[in-house]
C-alpha cells in the first residue's frame with residue numbers, strides 16, 4: 350500500500366511539475382523553462398550575473414516591492430471607500446475608514462504600514478537601481494531602449510506613489526497633494542493637466558475619486574505592462590550588461606556554481622534563437638561560452654534571498670514604525686509649511702526660488718535629458734565619428750568619467766534639495782534649523 354501511495358503522489362507531483370530535482374543539465378534546464386515565473390530567465394547565465402556587485406539586487410527588489418504593494422493594496426481595498434461624505438462617525442468616510450482600519454481591524458495597522466513603507470521604499474530603490482544602471486554604463490551596447498522603458502517606469506512609480514498619497518484624506522495628504530497640484534499650475538498647459546487630474550477647480554471629492562481609480566487600476570496595469578516589456582528586453586538584449594572580456598575578473602569559481610551531472614550535451618553549448626542566428630544578430634554567439642553556468646539553482650536562490658531580505662525589512666519596519674494619520678483633511682486650515690511628498694520636495698525647494706525656472710524649466714529639461722542620454726551619447730559618437738570603446742557592466746569605468754560625474758552630481762543636488770526641503774524649511778518656507786523648527790497645523 351505504501352508503495353502504491355508513493356506512486357500515486359509521484360503521479361500527482363508530475364501532473365503539477367514537469368521535472369525532478371536531480372543534478373543533470375536536462376533537469377536544470379527543465380526547472381527554468383517549464384515554470385511560468387522562472388522562464389523569463391535563460392537556462393544558462395554568465396558567471397558574472399551571479400555576483401552581488403552586478404546588480405546589487407535592486408531590480409529584483411523593485412519588482413518584489415511592486416508585488417508587496419499589489420497584495421497589501423488589494424487587502425486595503427476591501428475596507429476603503431473613496432468618499433469625503435460623512436460616514437457613520439461623522440468624519441469623511443475615506444478618513445474614517447483609515448482610522449477604523451488602524452484601530453479596529455485585525456492586522457489592519459500592519460497591512461497599512463506595509464503598504465506605506467513599501468511605497469516609499471519602491472521610489473528609493475527604483476532611484477538606486479537607475480543609479481546603478483547608469484554608473485555601470487549598463488544602458489549601452491543594445492540596452493538603450495530598455496533605459497527609456499526604465500525611465501518611464503521610474504516616472505510611473507512616482508505617480509503611483511503620489512496618487513496614493515491623497516487617499517487617507519488626512520491633513521498631510523490633502524495639503525501635500527494641494528501643493529503638488531499648485532506646482533502643476535505654473536507649467537504651460539499645466540492648468541489643463543491639473544483640471545484633468547482634479548476634475549474640479551480644487552482638491553475635493555472628484556480628485557479623490559480620480560486619484561483612487563488611477564492608483565488602484567490605471568497605473569498598476571500600465572506599470573505591469575511596462576515591467577513585462579522591461580524584463581523581456583533584459584532577456585532579449587542578451588542578459589545583464591558585462592564587458593566583452595571577463596577573463597581578468599575575479600569571478601565566483603565554477604565549482605561553486607552548482608554541480609552538474611551527465612552534462613555531455615550542455616557542457617559547451619548555448620541555445621540561440623534560430624532567426625537571429627541565421628541573420629547573425631544574436632548577441633551571444635561565440636561569447637565566452639565556457640563562462641556560462643546554469644541559472645538553477647544559484648541565480649534563482651540568490652534572487653529568492655533578495656526577495657526575502659526586502660520583505661523581511663518591510664515587515665520589521667511595519668512592526669516598529671506606524672504610518673502616520675493626522676487629523677481629517679481641512680481645506681480651511683492649511684498646515685504651515687504645507688509640504689509635498691518627500692520625492693517632490695526638491696522640486697518644491699526649486700519652485701520657492703523661481704516658479705517657472707524651478708518648477709517647469711529645470712525639471713522638464715532634466716527629465717528629457719535623462720530619457721535621451723543613451724541616444725545623445727550615440728548621436729555624438731556617430732556624428733563626430735568617435736572611435737570610442739563602449740564599456741558596459743563595469744562600475745565607474747574611466748572611459749565614462751564625464752558621464753558618471755554629471756549623473757552623480759544630479760543625484761547629489763537632488764538629495765541635497767530634498768534634505769533642505771524636509772529638514773530646514775519652517776513656516777512660510779523660511780530657512781529654519783531643524784532643532785528650532787515649529788511644526789504643527791498653524792496658519
Ligand code: HEM
Pocket residue numbers: 404406407408409411412415475478479482487488492495496497498499500501502503506576579580583588589590
Ligand atoms: C518598476 C521599476 C523597475 C523594475 C521592477 C525594474 C526591474 C529590473 C530588473 C529585475 C532588471 C534585471 C537586473 C537587476 O536585477 O537589476 C533590470 C535591469 C535593467 N533596468 Fe530596470 N527596473 C525598473 C526601473 C528601471 C529604471 C527607472 C531604469 C532606468 C532609467 C531601468 C533600467 C534598466 C536597465 C537599462 C536594465 C539592464 C541592466 C543590465 O543589463 O545590467 N530600470 N530592471
